[in-house]
């Protein structure tokens with residue numbers, strides 16, 4: 001089911017409360033942001049945190065597959081003697097969504113209204129994986145938000161087999177080199193995270209938890225009672241932890257995010273999400289060029305001209321293209 005449908009129903013079917021004219025002063029409207037989704041409840045942060053039951057119509061049947069809103073959504077509440085009622089969902093400025101693991105695939109929205117996506121990888125243990133990073137960066141590209149790269153375990157760079165050169169840096173992606181172990185680069189990371197909501201994505205083992213413990217000293221205690229939805233909804237709910245940084249900004253952590261295929265990627269639009277190809281493809285001979293073996297392809301021409309950064313990215317492009325054609329889950 002398309003979660004957007006749920007949103008529309010919520011707004012159209014009268015869950016939207018209208019405050020009568022001259023309402024008594026005990027009622028007031030407030031706006032807030034969803035910071036946690038539990039199995040049957042959600043928490044909104046406003047002047048304080050309110051935990052409320054999810055609207056009943058979303059708990060049963062196919063709607064159990066998704067919730068009508070996700071972490072980062074903005075809502076309006078009406079407080080009647082401090083008892084909150086949901087009155088409005090605001091439009092999203094963006095959403096980060098992926099292909100869920102159910103068949104047929106459903107769109108699974110991870111978070112809404114983020115300002116940036118930070119892809120966390122490591123230079124070693126596990127080794128730097130450019131091809132994986134190319135996939136992670138698609139989250140920011142598809143959503144149209146800034147994508148940055150945090151390469152952790154930089155203290156191991158001397159021993160690493162992988163080249164410490166990050167091919168994405170010349171392409172315009174900001175790269176922050178950190179050692180969560182030693183504290184190097186943490187100040188720079190803090191400054192990148194300040195004054196915005198950043199979604200952190202990355203494979204396990206790269207040191208994301210260790211980084212978060214540096215950024216939020218009490219993160220080891222981050223026991224927001226968030227759990228995946230129970231029952232049939234379990235495969236379709238993504239855990240997202242909202243973490244306020246003491247130095248300003250919010251990090252949305254995605255522990256255990258295994259499937260990372262962004263929703264909305266098609267073989268034919270893939271090249272648009274490789275910023276360095278975007279300018280080239282206008283010069284392709286055919287408008288529906290797939291940039292693989294077509295004559296007059298400007299991308300292939302640029303690759304042949306020997307720009308080393310492009311070759312690896314193009315390799316990723318071809319692999320992702322093939323896996324989209326096969327409709328693989330990744």
Ligand code: GDP
Nearest residue numbers: 152153154179180181204205206207208209210
């Ligand atoms: P996560 O799965 O991404 O949350 O990774 P963890 O934070 O659990 O870290 C995985 C392992 O890497 C642990 O043994 C950490 O001690 C280690 N680790 C994390 N950050 C660094 C770092 O900057 N340098 C080194 N050498 N090890 C690190």
Ligand code: ZN
Nearest residue numbers: 284289291297
């Ligand atoms: Zn082409």
